[in-house]
Amino acid sequence: MPDPETYKPSADSAPRFEPDEGWVPADERLFGVDRRTIAPTLAVFALAIVMSVVLPLINAKVPYDDIVKPGDVLELDGDVTFVPEVGWGITSGVRAGHAPSSGEYPATATVENGDAKFTVHTAPFDGDANQLLDQIERTSDALNRGRGAHVTGAHTAIVTDQGTQGATARVTGPHAGGVIAAFVFNGRGVEAVGTGPSDAGPEPAAAFLRMIRSISYPGEGKR
Amino acid sequence: MTTTPADLDRARYIAIDLSGWGRRFAFYQPRNFAFWGYLALVGTGIFVFASRLTREYNAYGQAIGLAVTSFAVYAALFWWFTEHIDRYAKLPAKLMVVAFVWGGFAAAWSMAANANEAILALYAKAFGQVWALNWGAGLAAPFTEETAKGSGLLLLIALALRQVRTAFDGFILGAFIGLGFQIVEDIAYAMTSAASQFGANQIGASIGTIALRMASGVAAHIVYSAIFCAGLIYLLGRPAEPRRAGRGLLLMGTAMLLHGLWDSLGSIAGASVLTLVGLAVAVMVVTLGIAERVYELTVTRERDFMRDVMRPEEARNVITAAELEAMAGDRKARKAYRKARRNRRERRRACYVLNAAYDLANELAAARGADTDRVRFARAEVGRIRAGLPSTW
Numbered sequence: 361m362p363d364p365e366t367y368k369p370s371a372d373s374a375p376r377f378e379p380d381e382g383w384v385p386a387d388e389r390l391f392g393v394d395r396r397t398i399a400p401t402l403a404v405f406a407l408a409i410v411m412s413v414v415l416p417l418i419n420a421k422v423p424y425d426d427i428v429k430p431g432d433v434l435e436l437d438g439d440v441t442f443v444p445e446v447g448w449g450i451t452s453g454v455r456a457g458h459a460p461s462s463g464e465y466p467a468t469a470t471v472e473n474g475d476a477k478f479t480v481h482t483a484p485f486d487g488d489a490n491q492l493l494d495q496i497e498r499t500s501d502a503l504n505r506g507r508g509a510h511v512t513g514a515h516t517a518i519v520t521d522q523g524t525q526g527a528t529a530r531v532t533g534p535h536a537g538g539v540i541a542a543f544v545f546n547g548r549g550v551e552a553v554g555t556g557p558s559d560a561g562p563e564p565a566a567a568f569l570r571m572i573r574s575i576s577y578p579g580e581g582k583r
Numbered sequence: 584m585t586t587t588p589a590d591l592d593r594a595r596y597i598a599i600d601l602s603g604w605g606r607r608f609a610f611y612q613p614r615n616f617a618f619w620g621y622l623a624l625v626g627t628g629i630f631v632f633a634s635r636l637t638r639e640y641n642a643y644g645q646a647i648g649l650a651v652t653s654f655a656v657y658a659a660l661f662w663w664f665t666e667h668i669d670r671y672a673k674l675p676a677k678l679m680v681v682a683f684v685w686g687g688f689a690a691a692w693s694m695a696a697n698a699n700e701a702i703l704a705l706y707a708k709a710f711g712q713v714w715a716l717n718w719g720a721g722l723a724a725p726f727t728e729e730t731a732k733g734s735g736l737l738l739l740i741a742l743a744l745r746q747v748r749t750a751f752d753g754f755i756l757g758a759f760i761g762l763g764f765q766i767v768e769d770i771a772y773a774m775t776s777a778a779s780q781f782g783a784n785q786i787g788a789s790i791g792t793i794a795l796r797m798a799s800g801v802a803a804h805i806v807y808s809a810i811f812c813a814g815l816i817y818l819l820g821r822p823a824e825p826r827r828a829g830r831g832l833l834l835m836g837t838a839m840l841l842h843g844l845w846d847s848l849g850s851i852a853g854a855s856v857l858t859l860v861g862l863a864v865a866v867m868v869v870t871l872g873i874a875e876r877v878y879e880l881t882v883t884r885e886r887d888f889m890r891d892v893m894r895p896e897e898a899r900n901v902i903t904a905a906e907l908e909a910m911a912g913d914r915k916a917r918k919a920y921r922k923a924r925r926n927r928r929e930r931r932r933a934c935y936v937l938n939a940a941y942d943l944a945n946e947l948a949a950a951r952g953a954d955t956d957r958v959r960f961a962r963a964e965v966g967r968i969r970a971g972l973p974s975t976w
Binding site for chain 1: 600606607608609611612613614615616617618619620624638639641642689693694695697698700701702704705707708711712713716717727730731734735737738740741742744745778779780781782783784788849850851852853854951
């Protein structure tokens with residue numbers, strides 16, 4: 361069976377001594393290292409650097425230009441919609457009426473303006489808005505263990521333009537602050553979080569509140 | 584021309600030497616640059632994954648426990664199957680562990696995860712969010728994940744120059760790299776699902792993902808990587824596998840295409856669930872069919888090695904010609920060999936004789952063809968079982 365193309369048999373083709381696994385031929389050593397193993401390792405390192413350093417750097421350098429225009433509405437899974445602030449950039453999520461081919465809208469949408477960031481997430485939830493906010497707080501505390509941004513203060517009521525009552529609280533962190541709101545529409549929970557630098561002033565907070573109030577769910581206003 | 588016993592012995596030595604079968608593999612090789620490269624990238628991957636796991640365990644402990652337990656059992660089944668099909672010139676088990684760990688940590692967390700995130704964001708910036716949701720995964724993961732997993736084989740070859748010799752070795756090691764990647768990725772998916780409902784109903788939210796990943800995993804990363812890595816060996820060439828660049832590139836491209844098709848199924852099928860299920864089943868059947876063809880293509884050389892190693896035993900009447908054909912044959916050949924026995928008792932004994940003969944082949948390979956005590960003992964065992972004598976051990 362031996363392949364004449366590739367095999368060079370030893371003189372007698374009999375069992376022969378084999379050096380142990382760590383042995384490197386003297387003419388293959390470079391500073392004690394097996395030189396045959398350098399090129400493949402460097403190739404793998406180059407690939408790893410492209411994947412984990414170069415591509416993320418390119419992504420960070422390419423500006424985002426999907427800017428919210430007047431009349432834009434973002435839609436999420438479960439027919440939940442909200443009106444993003446004009447001039448903010450859409451970093452995830454899609455506009456109403458532009459569903460992906462699968463017909464399913466994503467569960468999360470995010471818009472950003474400088475360091476200010478507003479995210480809406482939706483999923484099934486069995487309970488009311490206060491229970492949802494408690495659940496979010498518990499999960500957030502378990503994840504952060506006292507570090508990073510977390511929900512603080514008592515819950516207060518908030519009402520959407522559609523007339524649905526939700527619960528809201530403040531979000532505070534070492535260098536950021538903001539607001540979190542929770543709504544439950546007919547078994548569908550909605551979490552909206554707006555965060556920005558602590559010293560950003562009242563403008564982002566007002567924008568967060570406008571976007572929170574714009575959250576709507578079909579048929580909810582008629583209830 | 585008559586073949587003498589000396590010719591048969593010479594062919595055996597050459598087969599053992601060429602295949603690398605039976606050679607020990609030492610992971611700790613400080614003079615091997617690939618050893619340090621492997622440690623650095625696997626170490627980084629373990630750190631990234633363990634950081635996420637420990638951070639999220641507090642919040643999603645139930646779902647993580649369920650996912651780790653379920654996928655550990657799932658991995659054990661695939662591990663057994665993949666080791667089972669490596670029945671001819673077997674690779675060292677330690678090398679399979681090294682491959683699994685590369686797939687699970689270095690390929691997934693040091694390389695592909697970062698690249699996927701960046702490429703998906705770039706697609707969204709260049710072509711819009713909807714386009715990225717439709718085609719982003721299918722046009723990112725096949726390139727990033729297959730190359731990240733496949734690059735592990737380059738390091739494994741450098742770590743085991745004397746053991747990784749054939750395209751079939753690439754097929755088996757690729758399967759183990761893919762298994763590691765898939766299991767760790769599945770656990771990460773289950774964690775994401777646990778978080779999807781605000782941390783409530785964790786088991787309910789993640790169990791669907793676990794079941795879906797288990798069902799689809801039959802024809803996913805394990806198979807893609809096996810095909811890709813077999814292709815990579817053909818592309819590079821090895822001492823026991825002449826270089827066939829065209830075939831290598833075709834196999835690597837096929838693995839990427841299958842991966843891309845799978846990741847784009849939701850967009851190709853549209854909103855119809857029935858179409859989606861039909862397409863998913865069709866792609867899985869095609870993927871498994873291609874994997875079987877690649878297995879048959881690559882395993883031939885290993886079967887020839889088995890035949891060369893055991894033919895002197897046939898010449899010395901240790902095994903019969905029928906046993907040699909069954910040992911070096913496929914499942915059908917082994918079945919035909921068993922069926923040829925008269926009754927159930929004889930069929931069972933025939934199985935035992937075959938297993939003892941495989942043990943003898945492994946001992947011969949480990950002894951590099953020499954007649955050692957272990958080889959003589961394994962040979963005696965074949966005779967004992969054939970004679971129906973009880974074991975004294």
